[in-house]
Amino acid sequence: MNKYLFLFVATFFISSCIDSQTKRGHFKTNDSTTLDEKVENGKKNELENDEELITFVKTFEKLLLDTVVVDSVFDVGSDKITFSFKHYANQAKTMLIPDKYTRVYGLSHYKVPEFVSSIQLSRNSSIILDTILQKPIFYKILPVELIEYGAMLYPVISFEEDGLVIKYSISIPLTDIGKKAILRMDYLGRLAIDEE
Numbered sequence: 001m002n003k004y005l006f007l008f009v010a011t012f013f014i015s016s017c018i019d020s021q022t023k024r025g026h027f028k029t030n031d032s033t034t035l036d037e038k039v040e041n042g043k044k045n046e047l048e049n050d051e052e053l054i055t056f057v058k059t060f061e062k063l064l065l066d067t068v069v070v071d072s073v074f075d076v077g078s079d080k081i082t083f084s085f086k087h088y089a090n091q092a093k094t095m096l097i098p099d100k101y102t103r104v105y106g107l108s109h110y111k112v113p114e115f116v117s118s119i120q121l122s123r124n125s126s127i128i129l130d131t132i133l134q135k136p137i138f139y140k141i142l143p144v145e146l147i148e149y150g151a152m153l154y155p156v157i158s159f160e161e162d163g164l165v166i167k168y169s170i171s172i173p174l175t176d177i178g179k180k181a182i183l184r185m186d187y188l189g190r191l192a193i194d195e196e
Contacts, residue, residue: 053105060174063153064089064113070157076187082122083164087155089113097149101175112173115152117166121189129189138170138181141195146170146179153178163187167196 068087073080093114102110114135121129135142135152142150150170158165163186171178180196 057105057174068155072159074159079123079187080125081187082120082125083159084118084120085155085157085166086118087115087152088118090116095149095151097173101149101172101177105174112151117152117155119185121164121185121187123187129185129191133183135170137183137191138168138193141181141193142170142179145172145177150178152181 068085070083070085072083074083075081091113094111095114096109096111099108102108117133119129119131119133120127133152135147135150138152139147149172151173152168153171153173154169156167158167163184166183166185168181168183169178170181182194182196184192184194
């Protein structure tokens, strides 16, 4: 029995690692040089000599171009629930990630947009929640470095009998520094924050 449990956990962990490396976004260095320009211009840095790092950063850059959209209609008892969700990079608001997190890539500082989620919940055609969810809602469960440099990434939504659960990774982009943050929402639109 323990052998099967270990295999299940190991498989889940490996697939999570592979999956998390395929869902990353776009940044600018402090001198407005893109990653491709840095490499193409022949600037010597760690990144130029490591194809794996280049691939990882380019994969992360694609995240900024992706928008996660979930639209769902379902019944809860005799009520019809409509849920609309959109997670995207808010290009109007950015944060500067310091070089202590980007040194491995041969980059000094770079800018990353804030990620936000637009959520609308209706019950029997009446809107009961219409909000833009931003990282500050999770501040009470986050350490200082994630408040300053963490991005709200990789939402995973589950529909449960008593409400919705949205799990995020609040992580410093391009690092393994982060924390799972959970938003619980009942079908009356009440929100609660939790951590794993």
